[in-house]
Amino acid sequence: MKGYWHFTAISVAIGFLSLYFNSYWALGSLLIWLFYLYYSERLGKVTIILSLAFTLFFITYIPIIDDEAVENYPPEANQLTGRIIGNINATSEKIDFILHDNSSETKLLVFYFPDKEEYNPIENHPDIKHGATCVIHGKIELPDRSRNPGQFDYRNYLLTKGITHQIIVDSLAEVQCEGSSFLNRIFMTRKFLLKHVEKNVSKETAAWLSALVLGNDSLLNEETVELFQRWSLSHILAISGLHVGLVVAFIYFLLIKLNLFTKEKAEWIMILFLPVYALIAGGEPSVWRASTMVLIFILLSKSKLNFSGTDILSIVFILLIFFDKYIVYHVGFQLSFIVTFGIILSKKWIFTSSSSLLQVLKISFVAQMMILPLQLAYFSTFQPLSILLNVIIVPYFSFIVIPLMFLLLIFSPFSVVTSVFDAVFIQVHQQVLYFVEWIDRVLNFPWIIGPLPVLLALLYYFLFFIFMNKLQKEQLKQAFKYGFGITVLIMCFAIRPYLSPVGTITMLDIGQGDAFVMELPYRKAVIFIDAGARFTFEDMEPTDNVYKQVIKPYLYSRGISHVDALFLTHEDIDHVGSVSYMIEELNIEKIVTSNIYELSDETKLFWKKNDIELLQVERNDNLMIGDQSIHVLAPYKNNGSANENSLVLHTNLGGKDWLFTGDIGVDEEKEILRTYPNLTVDILKVAHHGSNTSTDRKFVNQLKPAYGLISVGETNSYGHPNPVVIETLQSGEVHVLRTDLDGAVQFRFKNGDGSFYKFLP
Template sequence: MKGYWHFTALAVVISIITLFFNNYWFMVGFILWLYYLYYSERLRKAPLITSLASLLFFLLYIPAIGFDHANEDTLPSLGPLTGMIVSSLDSKEQKIDFIFQEELSQQKILVIHFPKKEEKQLPLKNNADIKYGARCIINGKIEKPDQNRNPGQFNYHKYLLTKGITHQLILYSLDDIHCEGSTFLNRFYNMRSDLLTYVAANVSEETSAWMNALVLGDDSQIGEDTIELFRRWNLSHLLAISGLHVGLIVALIYFLLIKLKLLTKEKAQWIMILFLPVYALIAGGEPSVWRASSMVLLFIFLSKIKFLLSVTDILSIVFISLIIIDANIVYHIGFQLSFSVTFGLLLSKKWISSSSSSLVQVLQISFVSQMMILPLQFAYFWAFQPLSILLNLLIVPYFSIIVIPLLFILLLLLFLPIPLFLINVFDMLFVSIHYHVLTFVATMDAYFYYPWIIGVFPIIFTVVYYSLLFIFMKRLEENKLKEAFKYGVVITIAIIYVAARPYLSPIGTVTMLDIGQGDAFVIELPYRRGVIFVDAGASFAFDDMEPSEKVYKQVIKPFLYSKGISKIDAIFLSHEDIDHVGSLSFMVEDIEVEQIILSNYYDFSEDDAKKWNRKNVNIQNVMQNEEIIVGGQSFYVVAPFRDNDSPNENSLVLFTLLGGKSWLFTGDIGKGTENEILDVYPNLTVDVLKVAHHGSNTSTDLGFIKQMNPDFALISVGVNNSYGHPTREVLETLEALNVKILRTDQDGAVLYRFKEDQGTFYKYLP
């Protein structure tokens, strides 16, 4: 098998892809390719049989993630449960959590505890018995984690399933858990916790945050703004310990031990064999750390027994071994990114090494890395920043040459008997330099952030992309630059086509997003002639009544990005209530908004006007009976008729024709305004009615519904909301007239997909 392990690894990859997409054509194509290589005498029998066996084995071994797990309902809704803690304790001021494996069913449960005020002072002291490997009895509320209720929204349920976790348990009090014992591994987790605490106590807050992140694998101290900034510029790999970090640490230790003649090479290798597994555990045990550490360990071990394998073989063996140890690791984004980049760099090593310039090599490495993860970038984030390749060229060497070595040396100095001022000098030096670098990245973000927002990258284009990329890299390696350029052009055209698909599609949609107790409707016109919002609500806290950005970040923005939407042509605002307009300010700040349309009676503040003007948003006031055209789509203003001295009664009521159906968006109008609409428009009927005021009994009068005669009623309402919406009275009115009711609390997002004059409603939740 020497020299052929990559075929076995590729067989495992095909098994993973087959499971991911539930498409067995990948297997068929791979098997045919293997037999072609075998009959053309380019592949021997041993790797052929091993590859086919691995294909079948891992197809059965790797769990398929979905919501049809029969054993998910075998647990009771309440404890007590008996079992073992199978993870380290993640203890923070706001939350404590760990993974617990129930004894009878062997199911993994995420246990979560939100400390009370008296517990927040010393949360770790209160949990001295909660250790890795401890046997425990737990009482608490057992529940299934929430799944996503909107397209593009993060699916927390599926995320936990990828870790083998089927349920979560809310631990209301620490008195409800009783544990005893632990395992040997708990010592390493305690060591990690002690190190994190020790670092935080002995260096500045800024240095502590970055040292704990880059050396010990805990980025919880780094601000959310910085993490988001690095994500936007594809620099997130620098915040997680990876092969780069492990390689630098190994090189540094070798330098200290061998070049300074502290140990012989033989003894230094044994030190590394002992050190790397311990460091992988202390650094958080992320897949990228284990991948790099395992490769170094395997290299050292094989060199000791005089058995040499290629780097590709070693990478393949490590890849297979990690999956055998933990089958769920294939769903970890760090695992996918780490091996994709490493594999790409291995394939490109001849091209990279052909250059004598270190600067050019760094640019080549950055280019290959970004190109290898491009489909994954779109799959997880739907966006890519092309200039990130150049920024990586500047920032990666800075982290490689300065930050990581400096922080690792500083960590070692903390345990040596040296003067405190020397540590302070290192500390201040790092803080000063790092501040200017972060400021530079933030400045780039402010002036040069122009991402490609493409949305979903279809699997067929992923296959085409990687096929073209490998040919492109092969031509570069062979120095056939003209041919490489042609394939590069084809790759670019393929990406442009994926990005342009919405502009070529005759399909339009209307989506009632599930934002809880609030309204947010998104209209996508065919051929992307326009993207239009009718309201964009937000949640809020009752203590200060300020809108939260939660709805925008977790629902609206992911939905837009998943659709490849980077610009909103118009936002209709019905009235001033936060549950209808609370996300507007976040949208205007973060995405291009062409115009905001509101009634003459909408009362917006001077600060709002300044913000909208600063972002070059056109403000259009409209009146009853006026027609507004956006992207060729007409909207007619039905109400308000006058200033009613009430935001709800002043709601902007819109009528439009979409997908062969007539629609009426009613905001939060009451029965009084409904009756006025009947008087002014006695012949008005609609096919789809947005039920006013979330189904409150202040609206949806029987006479109004009789005249409108809708086939469908859309109710945007929160699950188990405190208002009791929609009321039984409203539901009975609609049901009595045989109106089909679609509501976000039961159906999640509701989508109407149409082509010309034909369309169909779909519920996001099954």
């Protein structure tokens, strides 16, 4: 098996993918591939048998995530007895830990949200620690699930960690624990080091030291984390091989050079130390991967066995899945292994260059190309210029920042030395971050194309591996052909919306607010009608939650970065609160409002600076957006309030007549009936979230809609939709679709015919 373990690891990976995507063709392809290698005498019987045996075992061992199969606890269940597993995460905003329920053998996430007046409440409850057996009183509930396409699915995320439910306790007094585990000492050491760092260095330095040495990035500025994510620099924040290598080299050097231990004993100390360091460094998959690789390398060296890097990586891959069957779902696990695998396979090509700069450029190229399908799968976007930025930033962190962070931790008890290092680091590091931010402002041209289908992702890797093979053999013409094939594959996928005859209209579930997205066939235009937001009750200002959690993920998953027109029905935050956030990140061509819409000079200037055309329309105006005609029916005069002055739009799309009514009231409905006595529609956007101030019976009876769309928040405090409105619609034989029950609602059409689809089952 020496030199062939990667075939077994790849077989396990393909077996998992076939099960995850329910694709038996992938499993069949794996069998054909293995037997082809056997009959072509490239693999022996032992390798084939082990590969099939491991694949079969892990197919039955790795759990398949199905959030529909999770059963809820009985409503009366409010007490659990279990054991705390994993680390206890405590910040000023929340405390959480994982509890293993003794009775159901399931894992639950326990939350406590301290009051602002409470200072470090976890310190008053030292009995809450790893391994403790606890009795907990609280409400057991299912975590929130995704309610929109592209939205982060929190319930599914917890299920990939084996966590089925969550408990929110009102007080830590409701958590009564006793006992602990041996590992608690390691977690307490980590906690001590984190506090020690915060106490002895500046706030900014502490954030970077905690992230790069102790695996805690919670102190880092959110904007910085997002900046690194946009430019594919997030791997720098994950403790991996470089960090582990520095720690091992430093400790091993001290043990040997100071004559503290013999080489033999020093190696055994490192073997015992590496798992401990993995836990102190946060226990993420990347640090486990690096630590286990070093550990196995030392063991093999002591046994006089010579295994290749791909063999060691493959064995570690299999071992980590065996010890944690959920780890395969972890994004860090996937990225860490696929990048390391790509670099090991490409090392011959990388190190043919004598220039260190060129070697770093090649490593950056391989790493970015290896993660491209995963980058698109999780973020729907890719920054091509990140390859070049990585060449600059990675060496800076590798040779300056990370070693300096370890030195700061070592010398932190000596305040004089620490203060000097701290001050120098802040001065230099701020300039580097300013440089990255400048690059982000000037050269931020991301590809927003959505996630690759699994078939195309596999084809991409197939072409890329052949491309790299040809490069290593210096068959440059052949390599160019496969590189061109990769480019064509990505470009064809990127332009797929412009070749598709299918159009969509999506009512996003943004809670108590409106956001409709029209995508015309062949991507002739993308049209928004309203883009609401939540707001803070302290200052009644909109927050970016809806944009970041719903609107942006949806648009990115659809490969949308350009909006041809954004219609704003009226000024309320639940209809326009996300507009400013959209303008900052998207290319919006024009904004359309009524001529009564109140606009401040500041807003007009902001739109103008972003090259947005402002159109203010009135009743009977007709607009052409792409090849879509949109007719304005209201308002016809100033009715005295934002709701009554709502823009009312009529259009025909997918063979259906649509009416978007904003938040108009009964009087405005009557005016529309008086002005357009022959108006009928197929789909009615029910006004004002189903409030009883709208949707009069006469209005419904004349329009005769087949469907009524209600955008309304789940368990909202306004009682929307009003039962009278629902009864009115039902008596008019209107089929009601509502976001509080159905999640996002999408109408997909082709050639004048279409159907509605609900996101929630």
